[in-house]
Structure formats: structure tokens, C-alpha cells
Amino acid sequence: MSSSTTTLLDARDIYGGYGGADILKGTNLRANADEIVVIVGPNGAGKSTAMKAIFGLVKIRTGQVLFQGEDITNAKPEQMVRRGIAYVPQEQNVFPSLTVQENLEMGGYLMTGDLGPRMEMIYDLFPKLAERRRQPAGLMSGGERQLVAMGRALMVDPKLLMLDEPTAGLSPKLIDETFERIKEINAQGIGVLMVEQNAKQALAIASRGYVLATGANRHEDTGPNLLANPEVAEMFLGG
Amino acid sequence: MNDIIQILIYGMVLGSVLSMGAIGVSMIFGILRFAHFAHGDFMTLGAYIGLTFIGVMGLSPWFALPAAMVGMAVVAVVIDQLLYRRIRRTQPVILLISSFGMALILRSLIQLIWGSENQTYASGIQFPWRLDVLGGLRIKPDHVWIVLISLGLVAGVHLFLTRTRMGKAMRAMSDNMDLALVSGIPAERVIIVTWIIGGALAAAAGVFLGIDTRLHPVMGWTTLLPVFAAAILGGIGRPYGAIVGGMIIGISMEMSTLFISAAYKPAVAFAIMVMMLIFRPQGIFKGTL
Amino acid sequence: MEFASLFAYLVSFLTFAGIYAVLAMGLNTQWGFTGQFNIGIAGFFAVGAYTSAILTTPESPAYLGGLGMPFLVGLVGATLASALIGLVIGRITAKLRTDYLAIATIGIAEMIRLFIKNEDWLTNGVRGIAGIDRPLAGTPLDSPFGYLLIVVAFVVLVYFLLERAYASPWGRVLRAIRENEPATAAAGKSIARFRLQAFVLGAAIMGLGGGLYAHFFGFLSPEAFMPLYGTFLVWVMLIAGGSGNNRGAILGAVVVWGVWTLTELATDLLPTEYATQAAALRVLLIGVLLQVILVTRPQGILPEKPPKLIARKK
Numbered sequence: 041m042s043s044s045t046t047t048l049l050d051a052r053d054i055y056g057g058y059g060g061a062d063i064l065k066g067t068n069l070r071a072n073a074d075e076i077v078v079i080v081g082p083n084g085a086g087k088s089t090a091m092k093a094i095f096g097l098v099k100i101r102t103g104q105v106l107f108q109g110e111d112i113t114n115a116k117p118e119q120m121v122r123r124g125i126a127y128v129p130q131e132q133n134v135f136p137s138l139t140v141q142e143n144l145e146m147g148g149y150l151m152t153g154d155l156g157p158r159m160e161m162i163y164d165l166f167p168k169l170a171e172r173r174r175q176p177a178g179l180m181s182g183g184e185r186q187l188v189a190m191g192r193a194l195m196v197d198p199k200l201l202m203l204d205e206p207t208a209g210l211s212p213k214l215i216d217e218t219f220e221r222i223k224e225i226n227a228q229g230i231g232v233l234m235v236e237q238n239a240k241q242a243l244a245i246a247s248r249g250y251v252l253a254t255g256a257n258r259h260e261d262t263g264p265n266l267l268a269n270p271e272v273a274e275m276f277l278g279g
Numbered sequence: 280m281n282d283i284i285q286i287l288i289y290g291m292v293l294g295s296v297l298s299m300g301a302i303g304v305s306m307i308f309g310i311l312r313f314a315h316f317a318h319g320d321f322m323t324l325g326a327y328i329g330l331t332f333i334g335v336m337g338l339s340p341w342f343a344l345p346a347a348m349v350g351m352a353v354v355a356v357v358i359d360q361l362l363y364r365r366i367r368r369t370q371p372v373i374l375l376i377s378s379f380g381m382a383l384i385l386r387s388l389i390q391l392i393w394g395s396e397n398q399t400y401a402s403g404i405q406f407p408w409r410l411d412v413l414g415g416l417r418i419k420p421d422h423v424w425i426v427l428i429s430l431g432l433v434a435g436v437h438l439f440l441t442r443t444r445m446g447k448a449m450r451a452m453s454d455n456m457d458l459a460l461v462s463g464i465p466a467e468r469v470i471i472v473t474w475i476i477g478g479a480l481a482a483a484a485g486v487f488l489g490i491d492t493r494l495h496p497v498m499g500w501t502t503l504l505p506v507f508a509a510a511i512l513g514g515i516g517r518p519y520g521a522i523v524g525g526m527i528i529g530i531s532m533e534m535s536t537l538f539i540s541a542a543y544k545p546a547v548a549f550a551i552m553v554m555m556l557i558f559r560p561q562g563i564f565k566g567t568l
Numbered sequence: 569m570e571f572a573s574l575f576a577y578l579v580s581f582l583t584f585a586g587i588y589a590v591l592a593m594g595l596n597t598q599w600g601f602t603g604q605f606n607i608g609i610a611g612f613f614a615v616g617a618y619t620s621a622i623l624t625t626p627e628s629p630a631y632l633g634g635l636g637m638p639f640l641v642g643l644v645g646a647t648l649a650s651a652l653i654g655l656v657i658g659r660i661t662a663k664l665r666t667d668y669l670a671i672a673t674i675g676i677a678e679m680i681r682l683f684i685k686n687e688d689w690l691t692n693g694v695r696g697i698a699g700i701d702r703p704l705a706g707t708p709l710d711s712p713f714g715y716l717l718i719v720v721a722f723v724v725l726v727y728f729l730l731e732r733a734y735a736s737p738w739g740r741v742l743r744a745i746r747e748n749e750p751a752t753a754a755a756g757k758s759i760a761r762f763r764l765q766a767f768v769l770g771a772a773i774m775g776l777g778g779g780l781y782a783h784f785f786g787f788l789s790p791e792a793f794m795p796l797y798g799t800f801l802v803w804v805m806l807i808a809g810g811s812g813n814n815r816g817a818i819l820g821a822v823v824v825w826g827v828w829t830l831t832e833l834a835t836d837l838l839p840t841e842y843a844t845q846a847a848a849l850r851v852l853l854i855g856v857l858l859q860v861i862l863v864t865r866p867q868g869i870l871p872e873k874p875p876k877l878i879a880r881k882k
């Protein structure tokens with residue numbers, strides 16, 4: 041059990057939604073820098089909403105989000121980025137008319153100093169992007185766009201990377217590759233919090249996982265334990 | 280044949296004017312997500328600011344151009360910060376009608392300050408150059424300057440959008456507003472730069488119009504519809520599209536005088552725009568809206 | 569001021585306000601009911617006015633007159649002509665996003681104005697059409713006051729018609745579209761078709777207003793239908809009164825027409841050499857008034873639920 045000083049992200053008892061009724065009803069999430077934390081659950085469980093709420097894109101009515109011990113509940117995205125939280129939405133997650141290089145530059149907009157070394161690191165991590173750095177991101181395949189999206193987020197040197205369904209719509213080979221990359225990112229000391237529909241594969245690489253249903257926590261355990269849990273399997277791990 | 284080339288030249292001049300206006304409208308539309316109905320009157324005000332600099336400082340219109348551009352950029356930012364910003368915080372839908380009201384406010388201010396009669400930048404008739412190369416074409420030096428300076432401004436905008444961080448941020452915000460915010464791009468600062476560029480280019484368009492024709496309080500309003508047509512034709516949020524759109528509309532409008540009455544020139548722009556809206560609303564270069 | 573001239577002034581004021589109330593209700597049908605941002609009101613207004621004029625004026629060598637139809641036929645013609653234009657335009661615009669719709673409608677108004685200005689054979693161009701008769705000439709009602717009664721009658725008629733329409737099954741679908749467009753579309757209702765119907769209805773009402781104006785003013789010219797008078801004032805009226813709301817439309821018409829008239833009275837006090845400047849000053853005041861309303865109380869005097877916009881991309 042990590043002590044609270046090393047807990048990177050701590051979201052407690054979150055209630056919130058898009059305006060009308062609450063979608064999140066008492067959600068709790070925690071993530072540390074050395075972990076890959078996966079959020080799974082049936083459709084409509086509020087997984088994406090939870091992540092958006094943490095990042096300040098969806099209003100939190102009551103509840104608290106702490107990052108490295110400081111309160112960031114309902115803070116603006118710009119402040120999130122400055123603190124070292126990066127977020128990759130599920131859809132429309134690149135700037136289509138900008139080149140790969142320009143997408144990365146935009147990711148690093150708030151960074152001071154030379155962006156070059158950071159960009160080279162990301163090109164090392166994603167060699168496919170290096171080949172195509174002058175191509176408009178909108179002309180790339182789905183898998184490549186995902187890499188651009190993740191690269192854009194990594195430009196802020198984040199302590200926590202939040203990914204919304206990074207493998208949605210990808211081929212099995214690309215899914216494997218993406219999860220490999222995510223492990224590499226985590227190995228560099230960046231905490232990963234991700235929502236995933238490919239629950240089985242995601243939990244296989246996860247340190248910990250949460251199962252959300254109807255806006256609240258259902259299960260919380262290590263990745264392997266959740267995989268072995270018959271209830272969880274019954275819920276939806278068929279897919 | 281001569282006539283056609285002559286008209287083509289007029290078309291390029293009109294196209295340059297429309298492009299200057301359309302780039303601003305397109306960027307404002309793409310980033311602020313509304314059709315700026317006061318843009319025509321931005322052009323008018325720019326022309327009149329130029330007039331003031333000429334009168335007060337005795338400059339030639341070409342030197343008054345930078346002054347007009349700076350002046351209009353300032354006015355644009357002031358209007359946004361004092362008025363539009365408040366409205367877009369609360370009820371963005373209303374921005375349209377507010378800009379329509381702004382158009383009328385600017386027009387009446389211009390009438391009050393400068394009067395409603397026609398005015399010109401320079402007196403005297405300018406003798407056009409005669410190019411005997413193509414059998415006696417007549418090209419006015421003014422026209423050449425308008426097209427050249429427009430090209431220069433376009434090049435400047437291009438460099439800004441592709442080489443500077445702020446320029447790329449503008450393109451990013453136009454592409455995908457939400458993602459730009461998620462990346463931490465400072466929206467308000469980008470918006471201010473958008474108004475600076477939009478205002479400055481509108482002033483250029485107004486000054487060009489004033490040089491080519493004459494100044495009148497409604498000169499910008501009557502150009503607004505072709506400017507919108509050019510922006511839609513090129514694709515909203517696509518500055519290069521705005522330039523192409525401006526040229527196409529300008530040349531089409533002038534060419535149409537070969538077939539129909541000159542009074543219906545705006546109808547040509549309108550017809551092209553309606554065609555685009557029906558068949559390809561995203562424009563030639565696939566705009567962001 | 570003598571009672572008689574004060575009374576006459578009041579009658580004229582209320583007649584204008586009534587005509588504008590009709591226009592504002594027409595706009596409300598398009599904007600308030602279905603969120604369609606029509607900045608081309610002046611066009612429909614003009615079509616209605618000119619149609620009624622052409623149908624009812626006597627023979628003239630200058631333009632297409634000579635039908636000499638009675639007043640009501642003129643009005644019906646005005647309404648139908650405007651509805652027809654609304655149908656043609658609405659088919660294009662009903663599917664457009666709000667901003668594109670606004671641009672398209674202002675284009676339409678400009679095209680109509682150009683047409684009126686240039687097609688002398690039909691409209692006598694800039695010289696305009698004069699001598700449009702008041703209805704009921706020769707009867708006891710042939711007076712400005714009589715005409716006011718007619719206008720008021722139409723205001724009341726349009727009001728009740730629209731309120732009934734809104735309460736009807738058709739109106740229920742419109743309200744459903746306003747509340748929850750995706751659900752209504754999923755239930756099988758063609759959103760574009762209902763929008764188009766509301767647009768045409770609004771256009772028809774604007775045409776009616778145009779017809780009423782033609783017979784009141786007696787003289788038409790393209791200048792009367794500039795965007796300021798034809799369109800902008802109506803928008804200020806609807807917003808000030810309360811968009812989405814027919815009572816708001818009528819109230820807004822009276823209030824804003826009152827303000828506009830007050831500015832005229834105020835600037836009349838200036839020496840005559842300032843006449844054109846005075847006009848500009850009045851426009852400036854109304855423009856500023858609108859901005860103040862938009863910033864402080866955009867829902868108007870009689871607020872209603874705001875209309876839902878068309879497909880603003882997220």
C-alpha cells in the first residue's frame with residue numbers, strides 16, 4: 041500500500057456530469073507514478089466521463105481530486121498541463137491539418153526552452169512518426185494517429201498520462217504494439233491511467249484496475265486478480 | 280481577347296481585396312466560431328483611418344496603409360475585449376446579431392466623423408501604363424501595387440502561420456478547438472492575435488478598395504457578401520482557401536460583366552456561395568466547420 | 569400640442585408598431601420556434617410590399633401595374649409570394665448551420681433588393697411605386713384610424729394563429745425539436761421538413777407585414793428595405809421583447825419603435841444642417857442599445873426558453 045506522499049493522483053467520491061443528472065456517483069480512483077492503472081466497465085459506465093472530470097473537462101459537483109497532494113478539482117486544462125498531467129481524448133485527438141512535427145510542437149506549447157530533445161525522444165519511442173514527421177496528421181492511418189496523439193501528450197513531460205481508449209478501432213497487431221509502448225512509457229517513470237474497452241489485454245499489463253458500472257466503483261484490485269475474478273469475467277470480459 | 284485579359288486584371292485586383300477580407304473572416308470563423316458581420320465595416324473603417332493619416336500627415340495612400348492596418352488591429356482587439364468577449368462567455372449564439380449591430384455602429388460612427396459623401400484618397404486622374412506587348416492593354420500602376428502588396432501580405436501571413444508558434448497555435452485552434460485547450464494552448468491570447476490579423480488585413484482590403492474606387496460609408500458592407508462567399512468557397516478556417524476563394528470570386532465577378540449587367544456582380548458571388556453551401560459546404564480545402 | 573395632431577401622431581406610431589409587430593412575430597416563428605437565424609427579413613418584407621403594390625395599383629407605363637385588385641387580394645398575394653420565396657430559400661437553408669444560414673439569408677435579401685432596384689419593368693426601380701391605395705376608400709373607415717384598426721386586427725389574428733399553431737400537434741413536434749433534437753429525429757420526424765415549414769410560415773407572415781406597410785405608407789422604394797430598417801430593427805425588437813415569445817415580439821415592437829421614434833424627436837431638435845448626421849446618430853444609439861441588451865439582459869423583457877441552435881459542432 042503506497043503512502044499518500046507517493047500517490048500521484050487521488051480522486052475521491054466524485055459526483056458530477058454534463059449538467060443535468062450526475063453520471064458519476066461516488067467514483068474513487070487512485071494512481072501512482074510506477075503504475076499502469078486501467079479503468080474498465082460496461083458501456084455507459086462513466087469511464088470516459090470520470091477521466092474528463094479529473095482533467096477538468098466535466099464539472100465535478102462534489103468530490104475532490106488531488107494531484108501530488110494538491111487540490112486540482114475543476115481546475116482548467118492549462119493548469120493540469122502545467123502540473124504535469126497530460127490527457128489524450130478518444131476521438132479527434134490530433135490536429136489534422138498540422139504535420140506530425142507541428143502536432144508535437146503544439147503539445148509542447150507551454151514548455152520553455154528547446155523542444156528538440158523532447159521531440160527526438162518521442163521519435164525514438166515511436167519510430168513510425170519519425171519517418172512521417174512532415175505529413176499532415178489527418179492523412180495518417182488510425183494507428184499512426186494514435187501515436188501522434190500520444191506523442192502530443194508526452195511533449196509536456198507529464199508525470200501522469202491519461203488515455204481514453206487508446207486501442208479503439210485498431211487491429212490486433214497494433215493493439216499489442218500500443219500496449220508495448222504504454223509499458224515503455226510507464227517504465228520511464230510516467231504514471232498511466234487509461235480507460236479501455238479491450239479489457240482483457242489491458243488488465244494483463246495493468247498494475248491495478250478499476251471496474252466501474254453506472255458511475256460508481258464496482259471492483260478494485262490488481263490486474264491479474266481482476267482477470268481471475270469470475271464476477272468480472274461474467275460482467276463483460278468476453279470481449 | 281484584350282478585353283478578357285483586361286477584365287482578368289480587374290478580377291485579380293478585386294480578388295486581392297476579397298482575399299484580404301476573407302482571410303480574416305475565415306480565421307475568425309474558424310477560431311471564434313461565428314460569422315463576423317462587422318468585417319465589411321472593419322474594411323471601411325480601415326480605409327477611413329488611412330484617409331485620416333493622409334490628411335493629417337500628408338502621406339501617400341501607400342504609406343498610410345501600415346498606419347491603417349495598425350489602427351484597425353487595435354480597434355478590433357478593443358471591440359473584442361470590451362464587447363464580444365463578454366457575449367461569448369455567456370451566450371455565443373448571440374455573437375452573430377451583436378456583430379451585425381457592431382456593423383451598424385461602426386458605419387454610423389464613420390458617417391458622424393467623416394461625413395457621408397464620397398471621398399477619394401488622391402485627386403487627379405492616374406494615367407495607366409500602356410502595355411503594347413499584348414496589343415494595348417491598359418494597366419494602372421495602382422492595380423499592380425494592390426496585387427503585389429497583397430501577395431506580400433499573403434506571404435507574411437503564410438510565414439506567420441507556418442513558422443511561428445502562435446501561428447501554428449492559431450491553425451491548431453481552428454482545426455480542433457477542444458484539443459487545443461486540452462494541450463494548454465492559451466485560447467484568449469490566440470483570439471487576440473486573430474483579431475489583430477483580421478483587423479489589419481481588413482484595413483488593407485479597405486485601403487485597396489479606396490485606392491481602386493472611392494471611399495463611402497457603405498463600401499465595406501457591400502463587399503461583405505463576396506468576402507463571405509470567398510471564405511466559404513475556400514473552406515472556413517483555411518487561410519490559403521480564403522486566398523484562392525477570393526481570387527475565384529473576384530475574377531468570376533468581373534468576368535460576369537461580359538454576360539450580364541454589372542449591377543448583378545454581387546449576385547455572381549452569391550450564386551457561387553449558394554452552390555457551395557448546397558453541394559460542398561466544407562469548401563474547396565475542407566474547412567473546419 | 570393640439571389634441572388632434574397628438575392623436576394623429578399616436579395613430580401613426582401605433583400603426584408602424586403594429587406592422588413591425590407582425591414582422592417580429594414572423595421572425596419569432598423562424599428564430600424562436602426553430603432557431604433559424606434569418607437576417608434577410610428585409611427581403612421577405614420587400615417581396616410582400618411590392619407584390620401587394622403591383623397587384624393593387626392602377627395602370628402605369630412605368631412598371632407592371634394595372635391589375636387594380638382590391639386590398640385583401642393584395643395582401644393574400646403578398647403573403648403567398650413571400651411564402652413561395654421562403655419555400656425556395658428554405659429548402660436550401662433549412663439544413664444549414666446557424667451561421668451559414670444567416671449569411672445565406674442576408675444574401676437573399678441583397679439579391680431581392682438588387683432585383684427590385686434593377687428590374688424597372690416590374691418595380692419601377694429606384695423611382696419606386698407611388699399611389700398605393702388605402703383600403704376601404706370611400707367608406708367611413710377610410711382614415712388613418714381606420715387603417716390602424718385593420719393593422720391591429722391583423723396583429724391579433726397572427727398572434728392567435730401562431731399560438732394555436734404552437735399548441736397543435738405540429739407545434740408539439742417543434743417544441744420537441746427544441747428540447748431534444750436527436751431524440752425527435754430518432755423518433756422518425758424529419759427535422760429539416762419541420763424547420764422548412766416554420767421558415768415558410770414565418771416568411772408568409774413577413775410578407776403580410778410588407779403588404780400592410782405598402783398600403784399604409786402609400787409609396788415604396790428599394791431604400792425602404794435597407795438592412796437597417798427591414799431587418800435590424802426587427803431583430804432588436806424581438807430580442808428586447810423576448811425571443812421565442814409572441815407576446816415578447818409585440819411588446820418589443822412597441823417599445824423599440826418607441827425608442828426609435830424618441831430618437832427621431834430628439835434629433836429633430838438639432839439644427840437642420842445636421843440632418844444626415846442626425847440619422848447616423850440615431851442608428852448609433854439603436855446599435856448601442858442592442859449591445860447593452862445583449863450584454864445585460866439577452867433574454868429580453870418577457871423571457872422564454874432560448875431556442876436551440878442548429879448543430880453547432882462540438
